[in-house]
Amino acid sequence: MREILAYERPDGRIGLRNRVVVISMVSCSNTVVSRIAQATGAIPITHEYGCVEFDEDHKRTKLALVAAGAGPNVYGALLVGLGCEQTSMADVKRAVAGTGKPVEALLIQEEGGSPEAERRGIEIVRKLQAEADAQERVPCSAAGLVVGIQCGGSDWTTAVAGNTAIGAMSDRVIENGGSVLMSEVMGFPGSEHIVAANSVNRKVGLQVLDMVADLRAEYVELYGQTIEEVNPTPGNKAGGITTLVEKSMGNIRKMGNSPVQGVLRLGEPIPHPGLWVVDNRAQGPDPFNVTGFAIQGANVTVFSSGRGSPVGCAVMPVIKITGNPATFRKLESITDFNAGVVVEGKSIPETGADLYELLLEVAGGRATKSELNGNVEYAIPREPARKKHRDCCADGGV
């Protein structure tokens, strides 16, 4: 079994980083959070939510805020609220503290204003940072890795090089006892039969088929068209994609050949190691999906982009790879790994093995390009408003 140097958490998970985060409870406290983070170098987590939200949306907000503090790469957290917002800071604090981490909280209205809240916040963060600095990495099993896999900004190389390399890496992660999280479920229709056939048992196969049947029905209800009617798009066809199975498989290949263990709702705890599908239907920019993995407890994400992407995450390293050698040369300052060697003739299994070695190095502390560039996105994923309520996320203990 492979070993990495990582931080042991009180709840048994492993952290690949030891970040101190400052979390905003409502958009009204974003500026104070940003200023505390600027003064201390802590990671700010800001967003536009936290008040006047309908139940389904607010449940997601709370889930995401708890996850930001409770994540495996976080040493400790400072929560900053205004004082009259919908988000219950006490509930968020209790849930984060439940993981055994230090967590502090302050409200702008109670501190006597923004400068006062900033001053106290900076003191608290410096104390947390001193504690975090004193903690050392210890040898941990690579079985503690929980790896999100994603693609975005795709080109013709993404399916054949970037995502196939990720698939080969995913198999290595699983062989070594770890977990892989696949999402982007809006890209499943067209290859659900392949994913179902790769499921660990019939019950899981049915979970996959039911999820995609529900997605298909939702498309028809919301847009009046089937997925087949709009896919592949004219742009896909111009790029060489002929059929929907072909388009969809380009996404699915990231999962490699390991059996699917089940479909999880957003925020639902991972029952045991292995390959899991996260039913995150948020439609929006790439950080929605990366943040979804953070909410699920991932400690790292591997992201392939043919055209190149700078996206990172507030609470985990994001390893950026490209299947396009020209993109790697042009965008090396935002790209960690050149899977474009596949396009130039290197075998997919060998390239995936190299990517797994990089994953272990990053797990052990090697900074990714998105970390060096200060990319600390945290985008709470939103799903489209529905007439019928869909119980689409876990409550995160709040």
Added chain:
Amino acid sequence: MKKAIRVDKADNVAVVAQDTKKGDAVDCFGFEAVAGADIPLGHKIALGPVEKGALVFKFGVPIGRASAPIRTGDHVHVHNLEDITEELCNGYEKKFREMGA
């Protein structure tokens, strides 16, 4: 020599890694074919003959059905490959759901 990438051993098509002209020799991890037509970057080249009505494989799975006979080196796209996604998905799902526990 032009290059093409085959993702899975079961595949009978590969993706060309550069714009390819009719008559160009194309190397696919040691297998060689001669392009039977101009094939743009990212499009598919046939690695062997496929009879009309037979399945075309990419990523190790059937992605569609040949709607015309395909020769080694042919460009494979909408003109000779039919999208049968609904048939593949529905057929599997029906069988899977009917199968006992």
